[in-house]
Amino acid sequence: MSRQGWRTRQLARAVAGAGLALASLAASAYTETSGGYNVPTGVTEISREVHGLHMAIFWVCVVIGIVVFGAMIWSIIFHRRSKHPKPADFHESTTVEIIWTAIPFVILIAIAVPAAATLIKMEDTRNADLSVKITGYQWKWHYDYLGENVSFFSTLSAESNRARQLKSGIDVNAVPNYLVDVDQPLVVPVGKKVRFLITSNDVIHAWWVPEIAVKKDAIPGYVNEIWTRIEHPGTYRGVCAELCGRDHGYMPIVVRALPEAEYKAWLTKAKGGVVAAAPAVAVTDVPADAAPAAAPTAAPAPAAQEVAAAAAPAAAPAASSKDDLMKQGEAVFKANCMACHQANGTGLPPNFPSLVGSAVVKGPAEAQIAQVINGKNLMPPFKQLSDADIAAVVTYTRNAWGNSSGVVAPSQVAAQR
Numbered sequence: 001m002s003r004q005g006w007r008t009r010q011l012a013r014a015v016a017g018a019g020l021a022l023a024s025l026a027a028s029a030y031t032e033t034s035g036g037y038n039v040p041t042g043v044t045e046i047s048r049e050v051h052g053l054h055m056a057i058f059w060v061c062v063v064i065g066i067v068v069f070g071a072m073i074w075s076i077i078f079h080r081r082s083k084h085p086k087p088a089d090f091h092e093s094t095t096v097e098i099i100w101t102a103i104p105f106v107i108l109i110a111i112a113v114p115a116a117a118t119l120i121k122m123e124d125t126r127n128a129d130l131s132v133k134i135t136g137y138q139w140k141w142h143y144d145y146l147g148e149n150v151s152f153f154s155t156l157s158a159e160s161n162r163a164r165q166l167k168s169g170i171d172v173n174a175v176p177n178y179l180v181d182v183d184q185p186l187v188v189p190v191g192k193k194v195r196f197l198i199t200s201n202d203v204i205h206a207w208w209v210p211e212i213a214v215k216k217d218a219i220p221g222y223v224n225e226i227w228t229r230i231e232h233p234g235t236y237r238g239v240c241a242e243l244c245g246r247d248h249g250y251m252p253i254v255v256r257a258l259p260e261a262e263y264k265a266w267l268t269k270a271k272g273g274v275v276a277a278a279p280a281v282a283v284t285d286v287p288a289d290a291a292p293a294a295a296p297t298a299a300p301a302p303a304a305q306e307v308a309a310a311a312a313p314a315a316a317p318a319a320s321s322k323d324d325l326m327k328q329g330e331a332v333f334k335a336n337c338m339a340c341h342q343a344n345g346t347g348l349p350p351n352f353p354s355l356v357g358s359a360v361v362k363g364p365a366e367a368q369i370a371q372v373i374n375g376k377n378l379m380p381p382f383k384q385l386s387d388a389d390i391a392a393v394v395t396y397t398r399n400a401w402g403n404s405s406g407v408v409a410p411s412q413v414a415a416q417r
């Protein structure tokens, strides 16, 4: 076989390989609702419309691309200098100028009409069945079910948070839903119109969940509105879509859509303050992918609560309020402090000090409260937590792991704001 023939075959093989790779890429883009390379079709009327618009405009662009590049390539080949050494010399053709203004104009109008119709639909937040206020924080989300007296923070799941630490030694591929899992998902009912009021407490964030085609900026001092009506029970994940500082990549969003009855049950529990139990109620009707993620986060909270409740019934009022503070404080600690100070309080020295026997923890409560409210060096401020949560977490750190430095009341925190 000649060297030339061998080269040609190698080339043909490479081209065929690349073609196959492209074809499978295209196939994955079209078959998956998400996780592919295309905009997902999603699970709402709006998300399907957005997908349809995206595809229609994509094909318009493909046709324009073929026509424009075709004309260019044709001119380059058939009017090259060796064929036409003396170029044609013409200008100011009114007909051509009208045509190349009119055609793009018609194309733009043809695109704008359906796009505007969908945009108007997205903006129509009237007659919502429920409203949830979403507030962006550096770096977590807060959900407030308006009029229901249910509100909570949603932060990166403990597993992801541990794995993401520098030199954590954890294989992130082994962490389910790495960086797109949270401790407490936003729970909404299926088939109901849910209005979102989106704002921020600090810098600009953006609340983005591709499968429901909701992406809105969260801007301090403004309230943006948008809505969704999810058709299928399931777990839908998203992320903050506005560069918002150091941990921008670590404030994911999880929306769990439940059948109405299960949502009601969850809401009733949440009103009793047991928000962490959400996934436990949910697992029955959500797709299989949600179950493994739900189990580890869901299990410890109710169990811990039951144990604590069982252990405490006969305690005196003062002692029981300390127990309550410790119990609440542990939950607040796990959600906000554990990544740096570790579950057992020993921290990750030298950067993140141990709280076991720490001088600050043993010292006056005022100094420790001030440090938690305002932060210090690498420790971020936690002023967004309620007085009760700060009192609880300070009490917890002062009395867990062999520490014993007394109880802090919410009123002390309020006085130091």
Ligand code: HEC
Residues within 6 Å of the ligand: 332, 333, 336, 337, 338, 339, 340, 341, 351, 352, 353, 354, 355, 358, 359, 360, 361, 368, 371, 372, 376, 377, 378, 379, 380, 382, 393, 394, 397
């Ligand atoms: C992003 C990591 C981080 C998080 C999250 C964090 N801390 Fe800290 N914490 C630090 C760092 C760093 C210091 C040391 C600050 C300094 O003195 O420069 C510190 C110091 C402390 C100290 C004083 C310890 C000592 O001996 O100096 C206490 C008490 C404390 N943190 C409590 C908390 C509590 C309570 C929370 C949760 C509400 C929390 N921290 C969350 C990083 C963190």
Ligand SMILES: [Cu+2]
Residues within 6 Å of the ligand: 136, 137, 139, 204, 205, 206, 240, 241, 242, 243, 244, 248, 251
């Ligand atoms: Cu953000």
